[in-house]
Amino acid sequence: PSHAAKPNEGIDALVTGAQYVTAVQTIVSRNADPMKSMVITIGKMQAGSRYNIVAGECVLEGTCRTFAPEMRDLAEKRLKEVLDGVCLLSGCTGELNYERGYMAVLNEEKMTKYMSDKIKELYGDEALVEVEPAMTAEDFSFYLNEVPGAFAWIGTTGEGEKVWPLHNSHYNPNEGVLWRGAALLTKLVLDFNK
Known part of the structure; x- marks a missing residue:
């Protein structure tokens, strides 16, 4: 870190972050196949301690979401390469x-069809x-990586x-509908392989 009036005497981790x-x-927009979904979100940034001090450290937290394993591999590889490039540009380490x-x-x-049919039968x-x-x-x-199955959401927002x-x-689920999920799971088990 250095004084804000003399940024040349330090490396600004906040700017680098x-x-x-x-x-x-640009990983999503320029490296990923546009026909294969990928999302990279940096949701947290912590840097600096005071308005007049150049930040000496920056910690970022984020998430990467993909459907295809090869896209996950690409994201990890490029995140590291981009970090190395930005650090080289700024003179810091990361x-x-x-x-x-x-x-x-x-x-x-x-x-999925089995579950859909049971939902229709029940409700x-x-x-x-x-x-x-x-x-x-x-x-x-x-679980789905190990055995065939299906995942479903249960809506908890009241009509209108x-x-x-x-x-x-502001999310406040209507807990009065949760029994529907328990009933569905019970029906899925009792009717399986009938």
Whole structure:
């Protein structure tokens, strides 16, 4: 770190971190196959201790979401290469700690149809709503990597109410509908292989 009035006497980790955040966006737009989904989000940046001190350290946290394993490999490789490039440009050092978390949730077609049929039997055709693929993370992906299965969302927003996204402070599920999920799981088990 150095005094803000003499930035040449230090290496500004905050500026370098900001450059990295901007630069990694080109991984998705310029390195990834546009027909294969990828999202890279830096959701947290911590740098600096005071307004008049050049930041000596910057810590970033983010997430990478893909459906295809080869895209995950590409993201990890390019995140490291971009970090090395930004560090070379600024004269600092950096470390990438890339932890592989959940895999993509990929429902098996036969099990998806089975679950869809059981939802209709229990709650009627109007209860089944097909959703677009999403990049949300879910540990159920580990099960689906081992055995055929399907994952479903249970809507908890009341009719006519505003739908708030996950992790939003306004999200307030209607717990009165949770029994529907338990009933569905029971029916899936009792009717399996009939």
